[in-house]
Amino acid sequence: MRLLTHNYLQSNVKGTEKGYPLTIEPTKIEYEESPIDMEFVENILTKIDYSALLSARNQIEDRCHSDLGSDFIVPSLPEVMPKRYSDGNSKDDKIEEDETNQEAFLKSIHTILFDIHVLEGHLVCPDTGRRFNIKMGIPNMILHEDEI
Amino acid sequence: MQQQQQQQPVHHHQDHEGCSLAPPKKGNEEESCSAGAEETQPDCTSTTTTNNNTNTTTTTTRSKDRRDRQIIKGEPPRPQCTSTTDSVVVPGLECIHDFITEQEEQALIACLTGPHAPWAPAQCNFSKTGNVKRRVQHYGYVFDYETANVLRDRSGKDGEKAWCPPLPCLPEEYEGCTDDELSCFIQDAVTNANGWYVLAGIIERVRRYKFVMTSSQHPASTTSRMVLHQQSYRFLNQMTVNEYKPGEGIGSHIDTHSAFGDGIMSLSLGAGCVMNFKKHTLGQHNEEEKEELKTKLVYLPARSLLLMSGPARYTWSHQIVTRMTDCVCGKIIPRNTRLSLTLRTAIELPSPTNNNNGNNDEPCSCTYAKPLPAITSNKFPPTKWGDDACAVSHEISSSSLGVGDFATPDTEKNHVHAVYDAIATQWHHTRGKRGVLWPRATRFLKELPKGSIVADVGCGDGKYFPAVWEAGSYVIGTDISEPLLQTCIGSCIAADSNNVAGAGAGPETRMISHLKFGLNDRPAVAVADCMQIPLRSNSCDAAICIAVMHHLSTFARRIRCLQELSRIVKRGGLINVQAWALEQEQNSRRKFSGTDVFVPFHAQPKYLARNAVVSSMAGEQEQDKKNVAQMYSDAYEGAEYNEEKGLVVFQRYCHMYKKGELEELVAHICSLEIVDGGFECGNHFVILRVI
Numbered sequence: 061m062r063l064l065t066h067n068y069l070q071s072n073v074k075g076t077e078k079g080y081p082l083t084i085e086p087t088k089i090e091y092e093e094s095p096i097d098m099e100f101v102e103n104i105l106t107k108i109d110y111s112a113l114l115s116a117r118n119q120i121e122d123r124c125h126s127d128l129g130s131d132f133i134v135p136s137l138p139e140v141m142p143k144r145y146s147d148g149n150s151k152d153d154k155i156e157e158d159e160t161n162q163e164a165f166l167k168s169i170h171t172i173l174f175d176i177h178v179l180e181g182h183l184v185c186p187d188t189g190r191r192f193n194i195k196m197g198i199p200n201m202i203l204h205e206d207e208i
Numbered sequence: 209m210q211q212q213q214q215q216q217p218v219h220h221h222q223d224h225e226g227c228s229l230a231p232p233k234k235g236n237e238e239e240s241c242s243a244g245a246e247e248t249q250p251d252c253t254s255t256t257t258t259n260n261n262t263n264t265t266t267t268t269t270r271s272k273d274r275r276d277r278q279i280i281k282g283e284p285p286r287p288q289c290t291s292t293t294d295s296v297v298v299p300g301l302e303c304i305h306d307f308i309t310e311q312e313e314q315a316l317i318a319c320l321t322g323p324h325a326p327w328a329p330a331q332c333n334f335s336k337t338g339n340v341k342r343r344v345q346h347y348g349y350v351f352d353y354e355t356a357n358v359l360r361d362r363s364g365k366d367g368e369k370a371w372c373p374p375l376p377c378l379p380e381e382y383e384g385c386t387d388d389e390l391s392c393f394i395q396d397a398v399t400n401a402n403g404w405y406v407l408a409g410i411i412e413r414v415r416r417y418k419f420v421m422t423s424s425q426h427p428a429s430t431t432s433r434m435v436l437h438q439q440s441y442r443f444l445n446q447m448t449v450n451e452y453k454p455g456e457g458i459g460s461h462i463d464t465h466s467a468f469g470d471g472i473m474s475l476s477l478g479a480g481c482v483m484n485f486k487k488h489t490l491g492q493h494n495e496e497e498k499e500e501l502k503t504k505l506v507y508l509p510a511r512s513l514l515l516m517s518g519p520a521r522y523t524w525s526h527q528i529v530t531r532m533t534d535c536v537c538g539k540i541i542p543r544n545t546r547l548s549l550t551l552r553t554a555i556e557l558p559s560p561t562n563n564n565n566g567n568n569d570e571p572c573s574c575t576y577a578k579p580l581p582a583i584t585s586n587k588f589p590p591t592k593w594g595d596d597a598c599a600v601s602h603e604i605s606s607s608s609l610g611v612g613d614f615a616t617p618d619t620e621k622n623h624v625h626a627v628y629d630a631i632a633t634q635w636h637h638t639r640g641k642r643g644v645l646w647p648r649a650t651r652f653l654k655e656l657p658k659g660s661i662v663a664d665v666g667c668g669d670g671k672y673f674p675a676v677w678e679a680g681s682y683v684i685g686t687d688i689s690e691p692l693l694q695t696c697i698g699s700c701i702a703a704d705s706n707n708v709a710g711a712g713a714g715p716e717t718r719m720i721s722h723l724k725f726g727l728n729d730r731p732a733v734a735v736a737d738c739m740q741i742p743l744r745s746n747s748c749d750a751a752i753c754i755a756v757m758h759h760l761s762t763f764a765r766r767i768r769c770l771q772e773l774s775r776i777v778k779r780g781g782l783i784n785v786q787a788w789a790l791e792q793e794q795n796s797r798r799k800f801s802g803t804d805v806f807v808p809f810h811a812q813p814k815y816l817a818r819n820a821v822v823s824s825m826a827g828e829q830e831q832d833k834k835n836v837a838q839m840y841s842d843a844y845e846g847a848e849y850n851e852e853k854g855l856v857v858f859q860r861y862c863h864m865y866k867k868g869e870l871e872e873l874v875a876h877i878c879s880l881e882i883v884d885g886g887f888e889c890g891n892h893f894v895i896l897r898v899i
Contacts, residue, residue, distance in 0.1 A: 065684055065732040068661070068747050072740040080744050092729070100680065103659030107747070177730055198693055200735040201686075201742035205615045208740060 061197050063116050064173040067108045069199065071185035071192070073207045079185045081112035082192070086123040088180035091132065096170045098163075105145040105169065114139070117172050124176065134176070135168035286535045289482045289505035297504050298485045300518030302419055307475060307513035311398050312406055317477050318802030319403025320345070320449055320547055323619045323761065323861045324589030326373045342456050345449040347590070348375035348583050349554045351467070358446065358467045358554045360580060373590030374583045375447055376408035387416065401790060401864075403802045404588035414473055414551055415442050419515055439517070441471035443579040446554040452481070454543040457530035460486065465522065469553040469579060472516045479544035480509040482534040484527045485520070507536045510546070554580045589804070614739040614768055617761050622846050623861035624759040625688055627809065628668075630844055631858060632691035634815035636669040648888050649754055650675050652784045652895065657681075660749035663776055665738050665769075666756030670696035670731050677727050684743065686736040691817075696731045738769045746778040755891075757787040757870070758862045761804070766873055770896075774879045777898045782883065786893040790864035803866070806859035813856055816844070870894045 071079030114137055121134050142165060183192040183199055190207070193200050308316070319325065328344050340353050350359040350372045359370035378385070382393055390412055397405035418438040446468070450458070463472055485504045508514055516526070534541045555577040616625065628635065649672065656662065658680035664672055667685030669692055676683040687693050736742045738756060751773050760766045773783050790803060840849040840856050847858045870892050874880050884895035 061734075062730070062732060064682065065734075068684055068743050069734065070742055070744040072742060097680075100659050100682075104661075104682070107661055107749075109744075196694060196697070197730055198690070198733055198735060199742075200690065201740075202688070202735055202737055203740055208614055 061178045061194055061199055062174055063113060063120070063176060063178075064104070064108070066116055066178075066183070067112055067173075069183065069201065071183075071188070071190060071201070073185055073188050073190050073203060076185060076187045079187055081109065081115060081186065082183040083186060084116055084119040084178060084181065084183060085191075086120050086178045086181035086194075088178075089120060089123045089127045090177045090179055091124075091128050091175055092177065094174055096167065098166055101166050101170050101173070102145065104173065105141065108173075110141045113137070113172065120176060120178065123178075123181075135171050137168060137172065138165075286531065286533060286540075287505060288538070289507050289534060289536045298487075298506070298520050298524055300421075300516065300520035301485065301506070301524075302515040302517075303506060303508060304417075304513045304515070305509060306511050307413075308410060308511050309398075310511070312394065312410060313477055313511050315398050315401065315403045315406040315802060316410065316549070317547060318401075318805060319407060319589075320477075320549075321451070321806075322403065322802055323623065323804050323806060326590055328372065342453070343451040346372040347447040347449075348372070349446045349580065351446070351448050356464050356467075358464075358580075360554070360556070362583065374585035375445060376404055376411060376588070376590070377582075377584035377586050378408050378412055379405075379586045390416070400866075401803050402588075404590070408586065410475070411444070411447070411551065414475070414513065415444055416440060417513075419517070421517070439471070441473065441551075441553060443469070443553045443582070444471075444473070444551045445580055445582040446552045448550045448552075450548045450550070452528065452543075452546045452548065454545065455530055455532050457528035460484070460525045460527035462488075462522065462525045463516075463552070466557060466577075467552075467554060469555045469577065470517055470521055471553060472521050473551045474508075474514045474516075475549040475551075476508045476510050476512050476514070477547040477549060478510060479546040480507060480512070480534075480541070481528055481543060481546055482507050482536065483514070484529060485524045486527075487519070487524050489523075507534070556580055614737075614765065616737070617765075619761045619861050620759065623806065623859055626844075626846070627858045627860050628689040629691050630816060630847070631809055631811045632669070632689060632695055633817075634811055635692065636695035637815070644889075645671060645675065646754065646786060646889055646891060646893070648886065648893055649752060649784055649786060652750075652752065652782070653681070654679050656750050656782070661747070663741070663743060663748045663751040663773075665741060665751060665753045665773060667696070667733065668692050668755070670733065672752060672754065673727075673731055681749075682727075683732065684748075685731065685733040686738070686741060686743075687733070688735070688737055690735045693733045693735060696733055697729065738772060739765065741772045741776055743776045745775050748777050748781060750782045750784075751777050752784045754784070754786045755788070757785060758865065759860070761861060761863060763873075767876055770873060770877055770880065774877060774896075774898055779898050781898050783880070783896040783898070784893065785870060785896065786891045787865045787870065788862060789887060789890055789892045790866050791887075802864075804861070804863050807862045809858045809860055810850070810853065810855040811847075811858060813840075813854070816856060865892050867892065 066082065066084060069080075069082055071082060073079060117134060117137060124132055124134050142162070177197055178194055179197045181194045183194065183201075184190070185192075326345055328346055328350070330340065349362070350370055351357075352359050352369070362370050378390075378393065382389065385393070390409060394406060394409035394413070397403075397409055418440050421437050421439050452458075483506050485506065506514075516524075532543055534543065556579075557577070653662065653672065653675045656676075656679060660679075660681040662676050662681050662683045664670070664676070664683050664685040667673070667683075667687050668689075670685055673683050673685065673696065685693070685696070734742060738753070738760075753769065753773055757766055757769060760769060770785070773785070777783055841847055844856060844858070847856050849855075850857050867887070871882060871885060871894060874882055874894060874896060879898055880896045881899050882894055883897050886893055
């Protein structure tokens with residue numbers, strides 16, 4: 061499960077006020093570098109929930125260190141997304157960003173969204189504490205009969 | 209040689225009310241109480257030369273003779289039946305051929321063996337040696353095999369045991385309609401594949417039928433029969449459906465006098481069979497009488513209606529011998545699965561003053577007992593045995609659908625989820641890899657803006673993923689089947705410059721350009737129920753839901769699926785829904801005779817996970833083929849093993865959509881508008897926009 065996918069997942073357990081975002085408790089993580097599609101990443105930024113991405117990134121950091129070696133560094137992300145992306149494809153920059161910062165940011169986003177894979181672990185509903193299992197990178201979101 | 213002499217005498221249930229005839233023996237409607245049946249476990253192979261040796265030099269005359277007459281070793285002898293016309297020789301017995309048309313027959317079979325068929329739970333047989341094995345359904349009143357009587361108290365002390373679905377009846381506006389109106393109603397029902405309406409119509413047709421009662425002084429000569437009067441049986445209030453698989457039969461019996469009034473009708477569906485009738489009287493008989501008492505064989509063709517009245521109902525027993533073939537007018541006819549639909553009038557318990565003293569030749573006074581009240585319903589499908597769900601209501605407003613209504617019904621658990629779990633590997637190999645993608649769906653995905661987030665609800669093995677990726681978008685797939693989702697992983701082949709096969713990257717070939725390879729190895733999928741899609745609201749740019757809606761068994765669930773799709777897609781986003789059409793194309797191999805059907809899937813054992821278990825078990829001992837079949841059907845509940853083809857046959861529940869039905873469903877959801885719709889490759893589709 062990528063963090064991009066996680067950004068969309070929510071819990072629908074009965075009685076949940078808001079089953080999003082799910083807390084990640086990873087027990088096995090892999091990293092696989094993939095080619096960056098800059099345009100795609102820029103586009104995606106307008107659709108994701110940035111604060112959920114931030115929390116997710118922090119939740120997996122420890123596991124990344126143990127599974128991927130101490131050499132691996134999970135890119136850090138600013139607390140707030142650069143304005144040009146949060147306004148949705150607005151190219152009229154109020155604040156001038158310099159090119160390298162922009163590119164670095166997009167690369168970080170790409171790595172975090174696409175290249176880190178939670179293969180095993182749990183997703184936890186922030187409201188009810190219900191745990192959803194992840195196996196072979198596939199989260200199991202099926203609810204029991206008393207939860208629907 | 210008459211096999212019947214070897215059988216046990218007829219069983220007539222002793223009524224406490226005192227209309228016994230023969231001394232009571234074993235039970236009434238037992239499955240196979242004739243002695244012959246126990247010994248016969250005929251080879252399931254119905255071809256002629258099974259056990260006869262094929263070495264021509266040592267072929268004996270006798271075995272050759274047996275081969276010529278297609279005798280199967282171990283079967284009871286097969287007497288000649290010569291009665292195939294109305295010239296039946298049992299007083300009170302009438303056989304009306306072609307009582308229903310072939311189309312009506314198909315419609316009835318489709319609903320009575322379809323996903324909503326209310327099969328009764330296994331009941332103990334009369335002699336308490338075990339359960340009645342053949343499948344049965346009861347409508348109106350339960351017939352209890354253990355006591356060989358009708359359970360009259362549907363509510364109270366008999367409790368759940370006495371419950372069964374009501375007898376199907378016509379819609380209110382057709383009550384008291386003319387015969388012509390009834391014909392039109394039935395014809396419309398056939399055309400619209402409304403099996404339950406066809407059933408209600410046919411029951412009414414039986415009720416109205418004017419049987420011609422004749423004398424039968426000279427049975428051999430039809431010209432001497434006199435018309436006595438006409439009779440209709442308007443108070444029919446009980447129906448039992450029996451499924452007779454080849455080789456199954458029913459022991460010799462007379463229907464309990466105190467349970468049912470005069471006039472018992474049986475409609476044969478799917479196949480014909482020979483029925484044996486034998487008169488039972490006490491005392492000495494002269495030669496002429498003995499001749500009359502010989503067993504009579506009557507052939508009941510498919511679609512015929514058999515009436516047993518007067519002596520045929522009260523004095524003569526009937527039986528279907530358990531064997532694999534019948535011989536009718538010199539021709540060997542193999543038995544096929546036959547459904548018998550028996551209509552009767554359940555009556556109140558006769559009061560003590562009503563008895564005669566069991567005079568053999570006349571019906572006793574319980575024929576004059578009052579019929580029980582009719583328990584009928586014109587709502588379909590009938591609720592299942594012990595299950596309150598399933599009522600179809602077309603006035604559900606969106607807000608009244610509570611979340612708790614969406615636990616998976618058994619039909620879908622057993623005939624959708626379990627099936628896909630079992631066949632996942634083969635599904636992926638045969639449909640997925642060389643998958644057929646519906647052109648409209650592929651076009652839909654190509655036309656989405658690049659960089660869209662697409663939800664594929666019910667994605668199966670992910671066969672539409674390459675189309676999304678090639679279009680530059682990202683897909684999150686959900687499906688109820690974990691095994692099927694696991695086949696998504698790494699299922700595509702990279703198209704690279706060394707690819708000699710020549711086919712370039714593209715969704716049809718499942719080859720994707722190298723750029724997307726990371727996506728293929730790890731597709732974004734989650735196990736989930738489409739009733740509760742685990743995606744946040746208004747998050748996706750688009751959604752597809754292909755070949756999912758036809759596996760949803762109720763109206764409420766179909767609405768819910770559309771609501772969920774509408775919830776997860778942002779305003780202005782598009783949704784493509786596709787489902788199987790009732791109207792198939794001209795040359796299609798598929799023919800659906802009902803709106804809710806079972807569609808078989810033939811699985812090769814090598815692809816089945818439990819095949820390993822079955823094979824090893826079969827290898828340990830010298831099991832004959834029949835036991836392998838049993839093992840497969842045990843390992844996969846509800847699946848059958850087709851020995852001839854060596855395949856395990858699963859039955860998938862499907863609801864076939866009529867033209868406009870998807871649009872009708874969408875009309876219930878105010879947040880969706882229809883942008884496009886149509887028919888392709890046996891599917892109806894709609895393109896929707898979230899507003």
